[in-house]
Amino acid sequence: MPIPSLLLAAALVSTGLPPVHVALAFGSEPTLPPAVAAAAVHEAADIWSRYRVVVDRTMPCASAPDEAIVLTVRAGRSRIPSALDTPTVLGAINFAEDGTPYSILTVFFDLLVQSVGLARLGDVGEDRWPPELRRRAVGRALGRVIAHEIGHYLLGSRGHSSNGLMRAVQPFGELFGQSGAGFLLSRADERRLARRVVR
Ligand SMILES: [Zn+2]
DSSP states (O other): OOOOHHHHHHHHHHHTOOOEEEEEEEOOOTTSOHHHHHHHHHHHHHHHHTTTEEEEEEOTTSOOOTTOEEEEEEEOOOSSOOOTTSOOOOEEEEEOTTSOEEEEEEEOHHHHHHHGGGOEETTEEGGGSOHHHHHHHHHHHHHHHHHHHHHHHHHTOOOOBSSSTTBSOOOHHHHHSSOOGGGSOOHHHHHHHHHHOOO
């Protein structure tokens, strides 16, 4: 008999079952600066740590630990020039016909870098940010895009939620901003995760 998801979620917390481990492998893409990739992994790990999912990084040719789900992050090249006032697709994951997600996450880093031009921190437009601040904001946004795609993988769903991490559209101000409040799983997604994930 299936265990109701709330009970299962409670059981997961109380029994201290091992966390799910997602290891990200980055291709040797010159378009992803190492410092930005590192900041992105940090942000994605921070988002998923609330749900007992450990996200870290594996080197492209290294063998990952047996228990890890290895997801490859590759930078796609967008063919459509971004119209910055319209929602922009910044990440993608494909699914097989039977609904199984493939383990490749595509991020459109070129569009992300263009989009940062729309973001403001307080009253300061992006063109006046110090380089370090810009690098951190881009890394953070990339991490949130990756975290969203990890969500599609772990939830086994192409679907979107009306709020939180699995929203279809994440406003630029939130995507690049410091607060991570808009990047939590909705209650429904948390329940789905508890049902899906076998630890
Ligand atoms: Zn999505």
